[in-house]
Amino acid sequence: MPLTAQGYFNSLHAYLNLNHYGEHQAAQDQIVLKEKVFQQSGSKPKEYRVTLKTMGDVIVFKLDRQKNGSSAPLFHFLDDTAKPWSKRCDFVVFNRRKNQLFGYCFEFKSETIPNDVHSQLKSSMDWIRALHATISAYTGEKLPLRVTKFILTEHQNPAPYLDAEGKYLVRDHTTRHYLYSVIDGMALEDLDNTNVEIIR
Numbered sequence: 001m002p003l004t005a006q007g008y009f010n011s012l013h014a015y016l017n018l019n020h021y022g023e024h025q026a027a028q029d030q031i032v033l034k035e036k037v038f039q040q041s042g043s044k045p046k047e048y049r050v051t052l053k054t055m056g057d058v059i060v061f062k063l064d065r066q067k068n069g070s071s072a073p074l075f076h077f078l079d080d081t082a083k084p085w086s087k088r089c090d091f092v093v094f095n096r097r098k099n100q101l102f103g104y105c106f107e108f109k110s111e112t113i114p115n116d117v118h119s120q121l122k123s124s125m126d127w128i129r130a131l132h133a134t135i136s137a138y139t140g141e142k143l144p145l146r147v148t149k150f151i152l153t154e155h156q157n158p159a160p161y162l163d164a165e166g167k168y169l170v171r172d173h174t175t176r177h178y179l180y181s182v183i184d185g186m187a188l189e190d191l192d193n194t195n196v197e198i199i200r
Contacts, residue, residue, distance in 0.1 A: 008143040009057050009096040015135060016059070020072055023060035023091075029053060031060055031188070035090050035108040048108050048180055050152065053187040056097040063088040063124060074127055087123035089149075095188055103128055103147035103199075104188065111154055113161045118172035121149040125197065132199050144200050148193040149175045152183060167192070 003011075016022070025031050030053050036045040064071055071088070073080040080086040091106040105124040107117055128147055136142040151169065155161075161170060162177055169175045174195035183191070 003141050003143055005096045005099045005101045005143060006057075008101055008141060009059075009094070011135065011139070011141050012059060012094060015139070016131075018059075021061045021063060021065055023062045025058065025060060029055075031058055031093065033060070033091050033106060033108075035062075037108050037110045039110050040112050046110060048110075048152070048154075050106075050180060050184050052183070052191075053185070054095060055187070055189060056095055058096075058188075059094045061092040061094075062090065063092055063127070064090055075130070084119075084123060085126065087120050088127065089120045089124040092124055092128065093188070094145075097189060101143055101145050102188075103145050104191070105147065105149045107149075107151045109151060109153045109155075111156060113151065113153060113155060113158060113169070113177070115171065117151055118169060118175060121151070121172070121175055125149065129199055142200070144198050147197050147199060148191070148195065150178060150183075150191065150193065151175055152178050152180055154180050168195070 030051055033050045034047060036047045038045045074085060074088060078085060089105045089107040093104040095102045105121050107120055125147060132142065132145060158177060159166060162168060163170060167176055169177060176193040
């Protein structure tokens with residue numbers, strides 16, 4: 001019998017080590033993402049907080065969580081030093097809605113949109129692919145994941161970095177930009193990004 005989205009989501013809960021990267025959420029109908037970001041001026045980091053309403057089941061990963069000033073490797077059997085897989089975005093969210101599974105990659109920035117932000121988000125997509133393939137290789141379980149990427153900022157004038165519609169990065173048309181003030185309070189399922197990558 002094919003695995004349902006609920007069954008695959010249950011597998012994620014059972015297989016993934018949530019002790020380091022898992023983010024506990026206090027409410028069942030929303031998630032809260034919090035990240036401290038250094039400002040362009042070099043002053044103390046500012047904490048940004050985004051609340052997103054949710055339906056269905058949710059797992060939140062904070063991929064850049066640091067302990068003792070450094071992040072643990074995403075893949076403990078690979079050397080992390082200056083390797084492509086050492087890059088990561090701030091959050092990856094898995095959401096089961098009805099019989100579909102969705103993934104969301106979020107990168108938090110301050111008043112800038114750095115040139116290398118697309119590589120952080122690409123690396124996180126690669127991490128999701130690797131996770132999906134590893135579970136499939138060891139258990140035979142898999143389900144299509146529909147994944148989208150987002151960068152959040154408080155940029156005063158993001159237009160030069162965005163397409164003509166003012167939505168997607170010029171450097172990576174698959175990454176949707178949102179201002180914190182706009183995305184805060186939205187529903188996860190209502191986030192606008194037509195560039196969905198399906199990982200099978």
